[in-house]
Amino acid sequence: xxxxxxxxxxxxxxxxxxxxxxxxxxxxxxxxxxxxxxxxxxxxxxxxxxxxxxxxxxxxxxxxxxxxxxxxxxxxxxxxxxxxxxxxxxxxxxxxxxxxxxxxxxxxxxxxxxxxxxxxxxxxxxxxxxxxxxxxxxxxxxxxxxxxxxxxxxxxxxxxxxxxxxxxxxxxxxxxxxxxxxxxxxxxxxxxxxxxxxxxxxxxxxxxxxxxxxxxxxxxxxxxxxxxxxxxxxxxxxxxxxxxxxxxxxxxxxxxxxxxxxxxxxxxxxxxxxxxxxxxxxxxxxxxxxxxxxxxxxxxxxxxxxxxxxxxxx
Numbered sequence: 001x002x003x004x005x006x007x008x009x010x011x012x013x014x015x016x017x018x019x020x021x022x023x024x025x026x027x028x029x030x031x032x033x034x035x036x037x038x039x040x041x042x043x044x045x046x047x048x049x050x051x052x053x054x055x056x057x058x059x060x061x062x063x064x065x066x067x068x069x070x071x072x073x074x075x076x077x078x079x080x081x082x083x084x085x086x087x088x089x090x091x092x093x094x095x096x097x098x099x100x101x102x103x104x105x106x107x108x109x110x111x112x113x114x115x116x117x118x119x120x121x122x123x124x125x126x127x128x129x130x131x132x133x134x135x136x137x138x139x140x141x142x143x144x145x146x147x148x149x150x151x152x153x154x155x156x157x158x159x160x161x162x163x164x165x166x167x168x169x170x171x172x173x174x175x176x177x178x179x180x181x182x183x184x185x186x187x188x189x190x191x192x193x194x195x196x197x198x199x200x201x202x203x204x205x206x207x208x209x210x211x212x213x214x215x216x217x218x219x220x221x222x223x224x225x226x227x228x229x230x231x232x233x234x235x236x237x238x239x240x241x242x243x244x245x246x247x248x249x250x251x252x253x254x255x256x257x258x259x260x261x262x263x264x265x266x267x268x269x270x271x272x273x274x275x276x277x278x279x280x281x282x283x284x285x286x287x288x289x290x291x292x293x294x295x296x297x298x299x300x301x302x303x304x305x306x307x308x309x310x311x312x313x314x
Contacts, residue, residue, distance in 0.1 A: 028133025
């Protein structure tokens with residue numbers, strides 16, 4: 001399974017003990033995938049349509065937990081090989097669901113489906129449950145081995161803004177973008193995604209993501225060090241090549257005898273050991289000279305070579 005499927009599988013087993021949190025999660029699934037269906041007469045039906053098997057399972061579990069609905073009152077209508085609609089026709093249950101979601105008043109004179117009534121998500125724990133339900137119904141997370149991306153797809157801009165505000169309430173850097181006709185609430189930072197996994201109650205998935213992030217950071221750190229060492233090595237080699245060319249130029253034009261003894265000694269050692277580092281060159285001098293001293297002398301030699309080239313027009 002994908003990482004996203006693993007997260008949803010873990011969340012499917014998470015059932016809050018508090019009824020108000022169960023209602024918040026149920027409201028999220030209904031807000032994403034539910035609707036009221038008008039039947040014959042004044043009868044109404046509750047439907048939830050999805051291709052997501054985990055969302056269907058969680059929806060049924062919450063129906064049983066919150067409303068004590070008998071599974072015999074749940075009707076399954078397959079619209080395609082993947083899409084399945086769960087329908088509640090029992091009018092007593094329909095009334096309970098509508099009033100619980102705040103989609104209807106006590107007299108049923110005003111029936112209006114909303115994404116979420118503010119009274120349902122007043123508590124922080126209920127906001128977390130709502131985010132969990134929204135993710136189960138319409139969310140996904142990319143494979144963290146490739147890149148970090150968390151998103152929930154909404155049909156309407158105001159729904160996306162409501163969900164985005166909830167994530168921001170918990171200090172998460174959530175944003176909204178438009179993809180075709182959908183509004184996408186998303187986050188891209190790995191730290192934000194680990195935090196939202198914790199917030200939703202996916203603790204095992206959170207630890208798995210932490211492990212991936214640690215391994216990626218270790219690989220990146222190794223690559224940075226290798227690149228840095230390679231760059232330093234290239235600089236050292238380039239410097240050694242230039243030093244050798246300058247010394248050969250001096251030797252072939254005016255001779256190394258034109259150099260001071262201290263510079264001539266360094267020049268001769270460099271010609272004999274073109275690949276040697278400055279510290280080892282200094283150890284071969286008599287008396288020995290430190291790395292900075294060798295570097296200073298080689299720089300003087302290069303300056304002398306440049307002066308000769310200018311004078312000779314080379």
